Amino acid sequence: MHIRAPKDFWSGLMFLAFAAVTLVTSSGYSMGRGGRMGPGYFPTLLGAVLVLLGLILVVRSLATEGEAIQRIEMRPLSILTLCVILFGVMIQPLGLVIALTVTTFIAAFAGPDVRLKEAALLSTGLTLIATIIFVFALRLPLPIWPNL
Amino acid sequence: MKFGSILRAVITAPALCLLAGAALAQQAYPSKPVRLVLPYSPGGIIDYVGRTMAQYLTGPLGQPVIAENRPGAGGITGTDTVARSAPDGYNLVLMDPAIVINPTLQPSMPYDLFKQLATVSIISTSPEVVVVSPELPVKTLADLIAYGKANPGKLNFASAGIGTTPHLAGELFKQRTGIDATHVPYKSIGQSYPDMMSNKVQFAFSSIAGALPFTTDNRVRPIATSGLTRSPVYPDAPTVDEAGLKGFEVDLWLGIFAPTGTPADVVEKLNGAIKVALKDPELIKAFAKVGVEPRGTSAKDGEAFLKAEFGKWKKVIEDGNIKDQ
Amino acid sequence: MMDVFANIGLGLSVAATFQNLAYCMLGTLLGTIVGVLPGIGPVTTVAMLLPISFTLEPTSALIMMAGIYYGAQYGGSTTAILINIPGEPSSVVTSLDGYQMARQGRAGPALGIAALGSFFAGCVATFVIAFGAPPLAKLALQFGPAEYFSLMLCGLVAAIVLARGSVIKAIAMVVLGLIFGLAGSDVNSGIRRFTFGFQGLADGIEFVALSMAIYGVSEVAINLEKKDEEVGVVSTVGSVWPSFADIRYCMPSILRGTALGSVLGVLPGGGALLAAFSAYTLEKKVAKHPRRFGEGDIRGVAAPESANNAGAQTSFIPMLTLGIPSNPTMALMIGALMVHGITPGPRVLIDRPDLFWGVVASMWIGNLMLVVLNLPMVGIWVRLLRMPYRMMFPAIVGFCCVGTYTINGNVTDIAVMAFFTIFGYLCLKLDCEPAPLILGFVLGPMMEENLRRALLISRGDPTIFVNAPISLTFLVAAALLLLIVAAPAIRARREEALAE
Numbered sequence: 001m002h003i004r005a006p007k008d009f010w011s012g013l014m015f016l017a018f019a020a021v022t023l024v025t026s027s028g029y030s031m032g033r034g035g036r037m038g039p040g041y042f043p044t045l046l047g048a049v050l051v052l053l054g055l056i057l058v059v060r061s062l063a064t065e066g067e068a069i070q071r072i073e074m075r076p077l078s079i080l081t082l083c084v085i086l087f088g089v090m091i092q093p094l095g096l097v098i099a100l101t102v103t104t105f106i107a108a109f110a111g112p113d114v115r116l117k118e119a120a121l122l123s124t125g126l127t128l129i130a131t132i133i134f135v136f137a138l139r140l141p142l143p144i145w146p147n148l
Numbered sequence: 149m150k151f152g153s154i155l156r157a158v159i160t161a162p163a164l165c166l167l168a169g170a171a172l173a174q175q176a177y178p179s180k181p182v183r184l185v186l187p188y189s190p191g192g193i194i195d196y197v198g199r200t201m202a203q204y205l206t207g208p209l210g211q212p213v214i215a216e217n218r219p220g221a222g223g224i225t226g227t228d229t230v231a232r233s234a235p236d237g238y239n240l241v242l243m244d245p246a247i248v249i250n251p252t253l254q255p256s257m258p259y260d261l262f263k264q265l266a267t268v269s270i271i272s273t274s275p276e277v278v279v280v281s282p283e284l285p286v287k288t289l290a291d292l293i294a295y296g297k298a299n300p301g302k303l304n305f306a307s308a309g310i311g312t313t314p315h316l317a318g319e320l321f322k323q324r325t326g327i328d329a330t331h332v333p334y335k336s337i338g339q340s341y342p343d344m345m346s347n348k349v350q351f352a353f354s355s356i357a358g359a360l361p362f363t364t365d366n367r368v369r370p371i372a373t374s375g376l377t378r379s380p381v382y383p384d385a386p387t388v389d390e391a392g393l394k395g396f397e398v399d400l401w402l403g404i405f406a407p408t409g410t411p412a413d414v415v416e417k418l419n420g421a422i423k424v425a426l427k428d429p430e431l432i433k434a435f436a437k438v439g440v441e442p443r444g445t446s447a448k449d450g451e452a453f454l455k456a457e458f459g460k461w462k463k464v465i466e467d468g469n470i471k472d473q
Numbered sequence: 474m475m476d477v478f479a480n481i482g483l484g485l486s487v488a489a490t491f492q493n494l495a496y497c498m499l500g501t502l503l504g505t506i507v508g509v510l511p512g513i514g515p516v517t518t519v520a521m522l523l524p525i526s527f528t529l530e531p532t533s534a535l536i537m538m539a540g541i542y543y544g545a546q547y548g549g550s551t552t553a554i555l556i557n558i559p560g561e562p563s564s565v566v567t568s569l570d571g572y573q574m575a576r577q578g579r580a581g582p583a584l585g586i587a588a589l590g591s592f593f594a595g596c597v598a599t600f601v602i603a604f605g606a607p608p609l610a611k612l613a614l615q616f617g618p619a620e621y622f623s624l625m626l627c628g629l630v631a632a633i634v635l636a637r638g639s640v641i642k643a644i645a646m647v648v649l650g651l652i653f654g655l656a657g658s659d660v661n662s663g664i665r666r667f668t669f670g671f672q673g674l675a676d677g678i679e680f681v682a683l684s685m686a687i688y689g690v691s692e693v694a695i696n697l698e699k700k701d702e703e704v705g706v707v708s709t710v711g712s713v714w715p716s717f718a719d720i721r722y723c724m725p726s727i728l729r730g731t732a733l734g735s736v737l738g739v740l741p742g743g744g745a746l747l748a749a750f751s752a753y754t755l756e757k758k759v760a761k762h763p764r765r766f767g768e769g770d771i772r773g774v775a776a777p778e779s780a781n782n783a784g785a786q787t788s789f790i791p792m793l794t795l796g797i798p799s800n801p802t803m804a805l806m807i808g809a810l811m812v813h814g815i816t817p818g819p820r821v822l823i824d825r826p827d828l829f830w831g832v833v834a835s836m837w838i839g840n841l842m843l844v845v846l847n848l849p850m851v852g853i854w855v856r857l858l859r860m861p862y863r864m865m866f867p868a869i870v871g872f873c874c875v876g877t878y879t880i881n882g883n884v885t886d887i888a889v890m891a892f893f894t895i896f897g898y899l900c901l902k903l904d905c906e907p908a909p910l911i912l913g914f915v916l917g918p919m920m921e922e923n924l925r926r927a928l929l930i931s932r933g934d935p936t937i938f939v940n941a942p943i944s945l946t947f948l949v950a951a952a953l954l955l956l957i958v959a960a961p962a963i964r965a966r967r968e969e970a971l972a973e
Binding site: 164190192195196199217218219220221222224225231253258299301304309310312330332333334336338339341342346347348349357360361362364365367434438439455 | 516518519523558613614615616617658660661662663672673676677685795796797801804805807808811812816817818819820881882883896924926930932963
C-alpha cells in the first residue's frame with residue numbers, strides 16, 4: 001500500500017473520523033418511524049454519506065497521484081490556540097483588561113520575529129481601544145476587572 | 149519580579165474597591181443598580197415586558213434597574229446565571245411558564261428551581277388566543293372540536309417548539325377533547341402563520357402579540373382565548389371555558405424571581421416597588437399593546453401559584469407522553 | 474403606474490424631512506460601524522436602541538432600524554475584504570475573492586466595487602419594492618416546508634460549485650457543515666444533539682465562533698508559516714478606486730447579482746445569504762475563465778455584494794406586507810412597530826402609506842449616504858493594510874476573542890473557537906475549502922427542520938416534494954446543477970485514466 005495523494009488520504013481520514021463520531025453519537029437518538037422522522041435520522045444519514053465520501057477519498061489517494069502536504073509548523077498554531085484557550089480561561093474571573101492584554105502579548109510570540117517592547121505596547125494599546133469601544137461606547141456586559 | 153508586583157497591584161486595587169463596595173452594601177437596599185436578567189433574545193414578549201418593567205421599577209425602587217438579555221437553551225441559561233448569583237437582591241430574573249415546564253421536560257437541569265430560586269412576584273397575566281386557518285370551515289371552538297372528531301388524523305396544530313406554552317396548551321386541548329391532531333413545531337409562533345394561512349397547519353394556541361398582525365385583517369381567524377375572563381384585545385371571542393371546556397385555562401404569565409436566600413425585607417421591598425410600578429397607567433397602556441395585563445401577587449401567593457403551575461404542566465407532559473416523542 | 478410615482482413622491486416627502494434624514498444617517502452610520510466590528514451585529518444594536526425607538530415617531534424609528542440593518546450588511550464586507558473575517562454569513566463569499574484582491578494590493582478597487590455594486594443594487598431593489606411588493610409578497614406565501622427544503626437543497630448544490638479544488642472534498646465539507654449545524658436543541662423533538670453535555674452548546678455552535686476561528690485565527694497560523702515577503706504585507710497598494718474598465722467589466726455581474734438578490738431576498742429565512750452564494754455560483758458558471766475566481770477576480774466581489782444588498786432590501790417585503798419576520802432583526806422591527814400600535818401586514822400599505830413609502834424612500838437615500846460615507850473611508854482602510862503583519866495579527870486574534878465572547882458572554886463559545894482553529898488549520902493544510910462548510914452549517918438546521926415538517930404534514934408521504942410545482946422546479950434545478958458540476962470532473966478523470 002502506497003499513499004500517492006497524501007492530502008486526499010488524510011482529509012479522507014479526517015472525514016471518516018468525524019463520520020464515526022457522528023454515527024456513534026446519533027445512535028443514541030431515536031430514528032423515528034413513518035412520517036415522524038426522529039432526531040437521529042438526519043444525522044445518521046449524513047454520517048453514512050460522509051463515510052462514503054471519506055472512503056472514496058482514501059481509496060482514490062492510493063490510486064492516483066496528488067500533492068504532498070506542506071510542512072506543518074507547530075509553533076504558530078499551538079501558540080495561537082493556547083491564546084484562545086487562555087482568553088477563555090481568564091475572561092470571566094480576571095476581566096477584559098487582563099485577559100486581552102495577556103492574550104495579545106502571547107499571540108505576538110507566534111510570529112517569526114518577536115519584539116518585546118513593541119508587543120507590550122501593542123497589547124496595551126489594543127486593550128485600551130477594545131475596552132473603550134466594547135465597554136464604554138457599546139456598553140456590552142463585559143467584566144473589566146477581576147471579579148473577586 | 150517586577151511584573152509580578154504590578155500584577156498584584158492591578159488585582160488588589162479593584163479588590164479594595166470591591167471591599168469598599170461590600171461595606172456600602174450594608175446600607176439600606178438598594179444602594180446600587182439592580183440587574184434584571186431576561187433569558188430570551190431581544191424582540192419577544194419577555195424582552196418587551198422586561199424592559200418596560202425595568203423602566204417603571206426604577207422610580208419606586210430609587211435605583212436604576214438594568215435589563216440584560218441572556219438568551220439560550222429555552223431560558224435555562226439566563227435563569228441559571230441568576231440562580232447561581234449572590235442572594236443580595238441585585239440579581240433578578242424575569243421568566244415565563246417555561247421555568248416550571250423545563251424541569252419536567254429536560255433530562256438534566258443545571259439548577260434546582262424550588263431550591264435555588266424564590267418568587268418575588270408574578271407580575272403579569274396574558275391569555276393565549278386560539279387561531280384557525282381561514283380555509284377551515286370552522287367559526288367557533290365547538291366547530292373545531294366537531295371538525296376534529298369528524299376528520300380524525302387531518303388536523304395539525306402549530307407551536308413555538310417542544311415544551312413551549314403553545315405546544316402544551318395544544319396537548320391539554322387534545323387531552324380534554326379527545327380529538328387527534330398532529331403537533332408541528334416551529335422556531336417561533338410567528339413563523340407558523342404563512343403555513344396556517346395556506347391551511348398546511350390548521351390551528352394554534354398563539355400568544356396575542358404573535359397573532360395580532362394576522363387577526364386584524366382576518367388572515368387567520370381568532371375563535372377563543374384561553375383565560376378565564378375575556379381578553380380586552382378580542383372582546384368578541386369567548387373564552388375556551390365559556391365555549392364548553394369548563395376550567396380550561398392557559399396563562400402566559402410572567403414572574404420575577406430572585407436567588408433563594410435573598411433577605412425577606414429585600415424581597416418585600418422589591419415586591420412593594422413592583423406593585424407600585426404595575427399601577428402606573430402608562431405601564432398598563434404599554435402592556436396592553438401586546439395583550440398583557442398587570443397582576444402583581446405577593447411573594448407567598450406567587451410561590452403557591454408557581455407550585456400549582458408546575459404540577460399542572462407536569463401532568464400534561466406525563467399524560468401526553470411528550471418526553472418520549 | 475402613476476400611482477407608484479405618486480407613492481414614491483409621498484415617500485420622498487416623508488423621508489426627506491430633516492428629522493428623518495438625521496435618523497437615516499444615524500442608522501446607516503451605526504450599521505456600518507457594527508458591521509465592521511466583530512461580535513456585535515445588527516440584532517444587538519437594534520435591541521439596544523429599542524427603548525429609544527419607543528419615544529420616536531414610528532416612521533423615524535423604522536427608518537433608523539432599517540439603516541442599521543442594511544448598513545451592517547455593508548460594513549461586514551469591509552472586514553471580509555481587508556482581513557478575511559466575514560462578520561455576517563453573507564459576507565463569507567465576499568472574502569473569497571475580496572481578500573485575495575487585498576493581498577494583491579487591490580483592496581481599494583475591491584472595497585470600491587463593493588460600495589458601488591451595493592449602491593446600484595440598493596437603488597434597483599428600492600424600485601422592486603415600490604413596484605413589486607404585493608405580487609412578491611404572494612410569492613413568499615407560496616413557500617411551504619416542502620418548497621423551502623428543495624430551495625435549500627438547491628443552495629447546497631450551489632455551494633459545491635464554490636470550491637476551487639476537488640468536488641468530492643467540497644461535497645464532504647458541505648456534509649460536515651450540515652452535521653456541525655445540527656448541534657444543539659432539535660426543533661422537532663426538543664432533544665439536545667451533539668452537545669456532549671455542554672450547557673453552552675444547547676443552542677448549537679455559534680456561527681461567529683466558527684467563522685472567526687476558521688477565517689481569523691487559522692488563517693493567521695497559516696500566514697505565519699510563510700516567509701515574511703509573501704505574508705500580509707501589501708507591497709503595492711495601487712489605486713484606491715476601481716477604474717472605469719473595472720466598472721464596465723463588473724456591470725453584467727452587478728446586474729445578475731442584483732436580479733438574483735432581489736428575488737431571493739423576498740423569501741423569509743436566509744434570503745440574503747442564499748442570494749450571495751448563488752450570485753457567486755452564477756458568475757463562476759457564466760465566466761469564460763472561471764479559474765480566476767477565488768484568486769482575486771473583481772467580479773467575485775461585485776456579484777455577491779450586489780446580491781446581498783439587494784436581498785437585504787427586499788427582505789423588508791414580507792415584513793412590511795405580511796408581518797412575517799425573515800430574520801431576528803426584522804422580528805425586532807415588528808416588535809417596535811407593534812408598540813407604536815401599528816400591526817405590520819397588508820393593511821400597513823392602506824392605513825399608513827406614509828410609513829410604508831417613507832421607509833422605502835429612506836432606503837434609497839440611505840444607500841446614497843452609505844456610498845458617500847464609505848468611499849472616502851476606503852483610503853483610510855487601505856492605509857491600515859500597510860501596517861506590518863507582525864503588528865496586525867495579534868490584533869486580529871484579540872478582536873476575534875473579544876468578538877466571539879461578547880455574542881453570548883459564554884466561555885463555551887471560546888472553547889468552540891479553539892477547536893475550530895485547529896480544525897480550520899487542518900482543512901487549509903489539506904486543501905479542504907471552508908466556504909461550502911459554512912453554507913452547509915447555516916442551511917443545515919433549516920433544511921432538516923423543513924424536511925421533517927413537510928413529512929409531518931404529509932404524514933410521511935415523500936411525494937409532497939415532487940407534487941408541489943415550485944419544489945419540483947428547485948429539485949430539477951439542483952439535479953441539473955449537480956450534473957454540470959460533476960461533468961467536467963468526470964471528463965477530467967476519464968482523460969487522466971486514458972493518459973495512463
